[in-house]
Amino acid sequence: MGLRIRLLLLLLLLVGAAAAAAGSKEEKGRVGGGLRFRRGSGTFKVVQVADMHYADGARTGCLDVLPSQVAGCSDLNTTAFLYRLFRAEDPDLVVFTGDNIYGADATDAAKSMDAAIAPAIDMKLPWAAVLGNHDQEGTLSREGVMRHLVGMKNTLSRFNPEGVQIDNYGNYNLEVGGVEGTLLANKSALNLYFLDSGDYSTVPSIGGYDWIKPSQQFWFQQTSSNLQTKYMKEQPKQKEPAPGLVYFHIPLPEFSSFKASHFRGVKQEPISSPSINSGFFATMVEAGDVKAAFVGHDHLNDFCGKLDGIQLCYAGGFGYHAYGKAGWSRRARVVSVQLEKTGSSEWGGVKSIRTWKRLDNPHLTTIDSQVLWSRGSNEQLEVSFEGS
Amino acid sequence: MGLRIRLLLLLLLLVGAAAAAAGSKEEKGRVGGGLRFRRGSGTFKVVQVADMHYADGARTGCLDVLPSQVAGCSDLNTTAFLYRLFRAEDPDLVVFTGDNIYGADATDAAKSMDAAIAPAIDMKLPWAAVLGNHDQEGTLSREGVMRHLVGMKNTLSRFNPEGVQIDNYGNYNLEVGGVEGTLLANKSALNLYFLDSGDYSTVPSIGGYDWIKPSQQFWFQQTSSNLQTKYMKEQPKQKEPAPGLVYFHIPLPEFSSFKASHFRGVKQEPISSPSINSGFFATMVEAGDVKAAFVGHDHLNDFCGKLDGIQLCYAGGFGYHAYGKAGWSRRARVVSVQLEKTGSSEWGGVKSIRTWKRLDNPHLTTIDSQVLWSRGSNEQLEVSFEGS
Structure with missing residues (x-):
């Protein structure tokens, strides 16, 4: 039984790889290694993979799956889900938001990371990663894990900004250019920020998880300010800043602000934010x-809630060696950013940002589709329930 | 009646000035304009003056005093309290923690500030100031008020650190040297930090008061880190950092953390911290x-509460043109920092930090005396109730 499942998984992987190699990728513009909106659809799509907890591959069993799923279940199920997801969504960027590996169970942290990320590389998808609180618990330090990540193929991850004094490892930003040949071709129409939310508090009187430090926030603020100035002051001048999306691992204390009626998705466990x-x-x-800001860390929470104009979103747990809930599908969050058509039928700046989740079930069901933000809308809660 | 009270006040002012001029100041070491612990007592004493709300002097009436106190009550009562307080406490430093003037009622902001601070200058006391949310509401901008403050006599206030990109006006630190002739003479045994907590939020979706920004926090963190390195790594190396005291105007959200049984002093109005x-x-x-961190802003709160090893303290309202509570004395917070005697009977580093408040009544009553911190004590709540 276990062998049959393993063979099935292997077959799925091979089919996935072949499909990816054969699939036409010419539509995605990645000029000079940079990211761009697609010409045909005017979209840019990000798949977020949270908490893979990858360890030693086929030798590492699954946690919290149904009794019928235990046999033969391993990290390879996580890998298979990646391939299926990538084929289904054809993303322009994959973001791994930490606890990519589960260091304590990984015999060789570098090999585990290579195996965990392999499907993205295999499918030639640009990808970025940040650290969680478990990535470093094996044979590599936090610095070591991040240095390994930035040396991997196809990655857009960076170690840290140069010439800046900053805490932690893996604070960087990515710009997503407008459609090639349009007025916004040389502008960043969408900004992605990545921060390292650390692991555990080092302050003796404060327990629990670490937090994003003043140095990181100061860098973020300056980066955002510079990007806004460029976008709005340089020709062709834009009226509003390009939207920004932020990715990190540990939820902020403000994730605890929502009542059940004010978010979309589920909250099945406490918010494990820093205690400060x-x-x-x-x-x-x-x-x-x-x-919007996107985190992982709490595998059983997958909601988005809007506070002071910012959507705070969980992705929900992805990996099979991570704790989960038997019968509750592993999942990923997709974000699709849509440009608006300008009068001249060209693509302009960002018009709306949508999100949904994909479940790792036979149909890769899409759930909780909602508009996170749209240009010109007011700041009230916007939830559309048309998703399946 | 009004005239008699004014004459009485004038007499008090003159007596105060004469006493100050005659008093021996030789014990206070202020080498090269710097601050130092006293040789005789091994102490350094700071008087905090919060929310004077000074406007046009004798022409500006008092708020919230008893009916019997209304006639003849003006900003000059604030001035008289300053003189009496300074004579009683003989401080080594006076800190004005914002809303020093009430801009909206001040015909000339610079003149109001000169008059508000005059007693400290007159008594040749070193003084420092930060801005509140009302200082700039008159004829000077926030930048203008701070530029005026740093140009005044005897001030140790500074506009901002040089060569650093920082928000707001009046972020700086002061070092307090050990006793002259001792091993710590050339070290800062006590560090004072001053920050501008701003005025009002400029973010449209966020109402209420402003907040301390990442740039200010990054500067603070670096400054603290550099001071600690100097103190502990340079000869004579010290085992623990020199204690730091922080002064600014608007209370942090954490001031709302305390139940009544867990602070000393009173909470008679809501904590008006930023909403974020x-x-x-x-x-x-x-x-x-x-x-410890010391604020003003909420005139009817005067408590200290300890959270995560830091005492969060209000001073209580000082000024007579500020809102208050009839029959509840205007007040000031005093902090006295004591050095320890080393084996060689020299003065060493800081041993303890005490605080009390002085009330503006005929006896200048001292209340709520307590130990804020002492070397080697655990991090539990320490409240001593021996104060009168």
């Missing part, structure tokens, strides 16, 4: 360009 | 050297 508020939510609000 | 947490409390906790 280091102010990054305030910093994002003040920056003015951020429309 | 910008993380400065976390930054102070992480820095590791801060033992």
Whole structure:
């Protein structure tokens, strides 16, 4: 039984790889290694993979699956889900938001990371990663894990900004250019920020998880400010900042602000944020360009809630060696950013940002589709329930 | 009646000035304009003056005093309290923690500030100031008020650190040297930090008061770190950081953390902190050297409460043109920092930090005396109730 499932998985992997190699990728513009909106659809799509907890591959069993699923279940199920997801969504970028590997169970942290990320590389997808609190618990330090990540193929991850004194490892930003040949071709129409939310508090009197530090927030603020100035002051001048999306691992204390009626998705466990508020939510609000922040860490929470104009979103747990809930599908969050058609039928700036989740079930069911932000809308809660 | 009271006040002012001029100041070491602990007592004493709300002097009436006190009551009562307080406490430093003037009622902001601070200058006391949310509401901008303050006599206030990109006006630190002739003579045995907590939120979706920004926190963190390195790595090396005290105007959200049984003093109005947490409390906790933070802003609150090893203290309202509570004395907070005697009977580093408040009544009553911090004590709540 276990062998049959393994063979089936292997077959799926091979089919996936072949499909990816054969699939036409010419539509995606990645000029000079940079990211761009697609010409045909005017979209840019990000798949977020949270908490793979990858360890030793086929030798590492699954946690919290149904009794009928235990036999033969391993990290390879996580890998298979990646392939299926990537084929289904054909993303322009994959973001791994930490706890990519489960260091404590990984015999060789570098090999585990290589295996965990392999499907993205195999399918020639650009990808970026940040660290969680478990990535470093094996044979590599946090610095070591991040240095390994930035040396991997097809990655857009960076170690840290140069010439800046900053805490932690893996704070960087990516620009997504407008459609080639349009007025916004040389502008960043969408900004992606990645921060390392650390692992555990090092302050003796404060227990629990670490937090995003002033140095990181100062860098973020300056980066956002510079991007906004470029977008709005340089020709062709834009009226509003390009939207920003922020990715990191540990939820901010503000994720606890929502009542059940004010978010979309589920909250099935407490918000495991730091026990102290280091102010990054305030910093994002003040920056003015951020429309949504995406985290992982709490595998059983997968909601988005809007606070002070910013959508705070969980992805839900992805990996089979991570704790989960038997019968509750592993999942991923997809974000699709849509440009608007300008009068001249060209693509302009961002018009709306949608999100949905994909479940790892036979149909890769899409759930909780909603508009996170749209241009010109007011700041009230917007939830559309048309998703399946 | 009004005239008699004014004459009495004038007499008090003159007596105060004469006493100050005659008093021996030789014990206070202020080498090269710097601050120092006293040789005789091994102490350094700071008087905090919060919310003077000074406007046009004798022409500006008092708020919230008893009916019997209304006639003849003006900004000059605030001035008289300053003189009496300074004579009674003989401080080594006076800190004005914002809303020093009430801009909206001040015909000439610069003249109001000159008059408000005059007693400290007159008595040749070193003084420092930060801005509140009302200082700029008159004829000077926030920048203008701070530029005026740093140009005044005897001030140790500074506009902002040089060569650093920083928000707001009046972020600086002061070092307090050990006793002259001792091993710590050339070290800062006590560090004072001053920050501008701003005025009102400029983010459209966020109402209420402003907050301490990442740039300010980054500067604070670096400054604290550099001071700790100097103190502990340079000869004579010290085992623990020199204690830090922080002064600013608007209370942090964490001031709302206390139940009545867990602070000393009173809470008679809501905590008017920003509606968003910008993380400065976390930054102070992480820095590791801060033992207490002192604010004003809420005139009817005067408590100290300890959270995560840091005492969060209000001063209580000082000024007579500020809102208050009839029959509840205007007041000031005093902090006295005591050095320890080393084996060689020299003065060493800081041993303890005490605080009390002085009330503006005929006896200048001292209340709520308590130990804020002492070396080697655990991090539990320490409240001593021996004060009268």
